Amino acid sequence: MKLNNKVAIITGAASGMGKEIAILYAKEGAKVVLSDINQEALSDLVDKIISDGGTALGVYANVAKEEDINHLVDITLDKFKTVDILVNNAGIMDNFVPAAELTDELWDRVFSINLTGPMRLIRKTLPIFLEKGKGIIINNASIGGLHGSRAGVAYTASKHALIGLTKNIGFQYANLGIRCNAIAPGGVNTNIKTTMNNPDKFGMERAMAGAAANPRFAESEEIAAVALFLASDDSSFVNGTVITADGGWTAY
Numbered sequence: 001m002k003l004n005n006k007v008a009i010i011t012g013a014a015s016g017m018g019k020e021i022a023i024l025y026a027k028e029g030a031k032v033v034l035s036d037i038n039q040e041a042l043s044d045l046v047d048k049i050i051s052d053g054g055t056a057l058g059v060y061a062n063v064a065k066e067e068d069i070n071h072l073v074d075i076t077l078d079k080f081k082t083v084d085i086l087v088n089n090a091g092i093m094d095n096f097v098p099a100a101e102l103t104d105e106l107w108d109r110v111f112s113i114n115l116t117g118p119m120r121l122i123r124k125t126l127p128i129f130l131e132k133g134k135g136i137i138i139n140n141a142s143i144g145g146l147h148g149s150r151a152g153v154a155y156t157a158s159k160h161a162l163i164g165l166t167k168n169i170g171f172q173y174a175n176l177g178i179r180c181n182a183i184a185p186g187g188v189n190t191n192i193k194t195t196m197n198n199p200d201k202f203g204m205e206r207a208m209a210g211a212a213a214n215p216r217f218a219e220s221e222e223i224a225a226v227a228l229f230l231a232s233d234d235s236s237f238v239n240g241t242v243i244t245a246d247g248g249w250t251a252y
Contacts, residue, residue, distance in 0.1 A: 003028040003030035003231060004028070007030070007033065007085070008033065008087060010025070011090040016188070017224060021228075022049065024227070024228050031056075033056075033079070035063070036058075037060065037061070045058070046058040057076070059076075063118070064113050086121060086136070088117070088122070091113060093152075095199045095200055096199045096200045098152060098203040099153045102153055111161075114159065115158045115161050129173075130176060135177065137181070138227055139166050139182040139183070140223075141166070142155075145161075146184055146242070166242065170241065171240045179230075179235070179239040181243065183245060184246070185218060186247060186250065188219070188220060189217050210252070222245065226245050229243075
């Protein structure tokens with residue numbers, strides 16, 4: 001087992017990529033602490049992992065709220081005494097809204113979940129990692145963080161910033177036993193579309209300009225396999241970088 005007895009926190013874990021990461025980590029021996037705002041789906045996932053012989057704890061947490069983040073880490077320490085792996089997976093889309101139509105409310109909401117939440121979780125867990133002399137951080141970004149128009153302006157900017165956060169932490173803490181990497185998925189069959197309603201016609205048209213070049217959509221399990229690689233010793237020399245998992249889409 002590649003993650004035997006490791007303690008992993010995974011946000012946005014009740015569905016999609018987060019769910020598959022949680023299931024795979026548990027199969028590989030990790031004790032998984034799963035957070036989401038969908039309490040029912042979260043409970044169902046915890047029950048599934050436990051029934052399959054794994055160890056799981058579900059914690060309701062809105063990553064946009066610092067008190068929820070603090071509670072998530074504190075309850076993990078109370079239950080398992082440590083944290084080894086942090087997976088910042090929770091994220092939302094932005095209705096493809098372009099800059100001219102952007103509101104402060106949308107900008108702040110997208111950034112609070114896609115960037116500020118991961119920053120606060122990293123800030124909260126870093127002292128644990130520093131005391132242990134090791135720790136792994138994985139941020140689920142997007143090819144939208146590598147290119148200019150795969151979504152609206154708020155989502156695009158938030159994912160670019162998340163990648164910048166990843167690189168900064170990866171380098172600055174490299175000599176202290178901490179690795180920080182990001183995954184940049186392309187199109188994935190998840191329910192993130194449920195975070196959109198009434199998408200902006202102009203913004204969506206511009207963002208979809210290169211969609212015809214996408215070879216296919218990924219399944220969440222394929223992204224989970226990348227997350228396992230980054231969490232395991234197999235990636236011991238991989239740090240401060242981004243693994244693009246898009247089936248070759250952005251190679252076009």
